[in-house]
Amino acid sequence: MSSFNHRICVAPMMDWTDRHDRFFLRLITRHALLYTEMVTTGAVIHGDRQHLLGFDPAEHPVAVQLGGSEPGELAEAARIAEGFGYDEINLNVGCPSDRVQSGRFGACLMREPMLVAECVASMRKAVSVPVTVKCRIGVDEQDPAEALPALARAVRDAGCETLIVHARKAWLEGLSPRENRDIPPLEYDRAYRLKRDMPDMRIVINGGIVSLDQAAAHLDHVDGAMLGRAAYQTPYVLADADRRFYGADAPPRAPHEVLEAYLTYVEAELAKGTHLHAMSRHILGLFHGMPGARAFRRHISENAPRPGATAQVIRDAMALVPREAAAALV
Structure with a gap:
């Protein structure tokens, strides 16, 4: 096998x-x-x-x-x-x-x-x-x-x-x-x-x-x-x-760290002509059960589909979720 x-x-x-x-x-x-x-x-x-x-x-x-x-x-x-x-x-x-x-x-x-x-x-x-x-x-x-x-x-x-x-x-x-x-x-x-x-x-x-x-x-x-x-x-x-x-030794990335890494990918894809919504729709549930999760989802859902939307939409949404509260769940 x-x-x-x-x-x-x-x-x-x-x-x-x-x-x-x-x-x-x-x-x-x-x-x-x-x-x-x-x-x-x-x-x-x-x-x-x-x-x-x-x-x-x-x-x-x-x-x-x-x-x-x-x-x-x-x-x-x-x-x-x-x-x-x-x-x-x-x-x-x-x-x-x-x-x-x-x-x-x-x-x-x-x-x-x-x-x-x-x-x-x-x-x-x-x-x-x-x-x-x-x-x-x-x-x-x-x-x-x-x-x-x-x-x-x-x-x-x-x-x-x-x-x-x-x-x-x-x-x-x-x-x-x-x-x-x-x-x-x-x-x-x-x-x-x-x-x-x-x-x-x-x-x-x-x-x-x-x-x-x-x-x-x-x-x-x-x-x-x-x-x-x-x-x-x-x-x-x-x-x-x-x-x-x-058997990994390293602790998992905190949710904000995940998104910061993803933003590098998002920026590169936007430069190729990929629409933000095609990438942002997959991250809506990242903060599920954490303070600010609903505001995060709403901000992305309302703004990412707009023509010309940039990675700043994700950055602004991340700011709605307290970093310390999310990291505490790791």
Whole structure:
């Protein structure tokens, strides 16, 4: 099994985990594994690759998530992504959106484990970096007790060493993608049981994890924990990940220090023509639960989208949060 460390990961999230967000998160945690938004094979092969796949070297370790179901196209897309320097190629077998269903990829692939295995095998032949899979425990009327192990065995035999399990079903009929994030009940025991039955496979658990304490509890049963919305909406939740899970000696950056480092990146991106709002929207939850957090969010939300907005918007917002009170929470 490869040594790549998945102990703490941040989930791939459409419209959220773009390159600006990943750079920002990397200022909070040096070691947690970050994922891109899902990109389709067609977009990678035929689209603006630099726009879709370009990233800052500071984001390492970073994985790209691909969406597709045609083995040859996935192999080509994986080869292209590896050329950009990604540390891992991940196949989406969990997204429940209508667009994904119409394209025969995402969660509907839970019904076709042998096709998923063929896709994994094709990508494994094309690249030297690890190929992983992110899945649900089942879809619609599938029995997770059968569907999840069947998928896991198929992809393991095709050369996948790491399976990320979003521990709830996806209901492709009757629930919206948003509802699919909350309504199907979480069944963590399914992932725990899978790890017991397949100890040679790395199992990472995802779904409903909102704190490092919860992540630590899961690590008693599986190899890794993936945070999703909590890592985006309250990003400072990741601040102590490096010390707790990766043996780092240095204390985490205080929230103001995170933003001061991010401002250097923001200034450089503004000079390239990037709009402030594209970068500032990712930092709104940094001071969650701290004095001044609401004023910070309001100032950025009202001012960053304005034409010509500069980094001064962020500096003015930072001044609304008492530095000592925020630093005391480190």
